[in-house]
Amino acid sequence: MIEEKPCILVIHGPNLNLLGKREPNIYGNLTLDEINANIRGKANNLGFAVEFVQSNHEGYIVDAIQQAEGNQKGIIINAAAFTHYSIAIRDALAAISVPAIEVHLSNIYKREEFRHHSVISSVVYGQISGFGYDSYLLALEAVARLIGNKR
Ligand code: DQA
Numbered sequence: 001m002i003e004e005k006p007c008i009l010v011i012h013g014p015n016l017n018l019l020g021k022r023e024p025n026i027y028g029n030l031t032l033d034e035i036n037a038n039i040r041g042k043a044n045n046l047g048f049a050v051e052f053v054q055s056n057h058e059g060y061i062v063d064a065i066q067q068a069e070g071n072q073k074g075i076i077i078n079a080a081a082f083t084h085y086s087i088a089i090r091d092a093l094a095a096i097s098v099p100a101i102e103v104h105l106s107n108i109y110k111r112e113e114f115r116h117h118s119v120i121s122s123v124v125y126g127q128i129s130g131f132g133y134d135s136y137l138l139a140l141e142a143v144a145r146l147i148g149n150k151r
Pocket of ligand 1: 014015016079080081083103104106107108115
């Protein structure tokens, strides 16, 4: 019997499709595809399958979170600007039993004051902020520990 690998959903919020071109001094030079390739490589090493969603639309992200229930073992979410005000995304994360980890490329606490508050941090397992795309890779390590897939 072929054993299915546990699947992790990685959600990228608005404007993250512009990575590589968007404020590289803050977000780095890698494109989203390049970051996703790094995430996939690390996920593979940890024995995970991975699915990616990027959307600039709040409702699309809410739908993706709802659909994770029963299908994915963990969620890694960079909700981007929605982090700071989307109660709909917060409520979707609170509604499911799949553990989620919040990530940010930049350290949101070192930046403008409006970025210091995350409305989702109280409903996720934890937050990793400020390590560039390594934030996603560290989150994968955290998910591995959480769901006992540590190799
Ligand atoms: C971000 C930080 C947010 O404040 C910002 O709106 C983003 C990206 C980050 O990854 O550092 O779009 O989530």
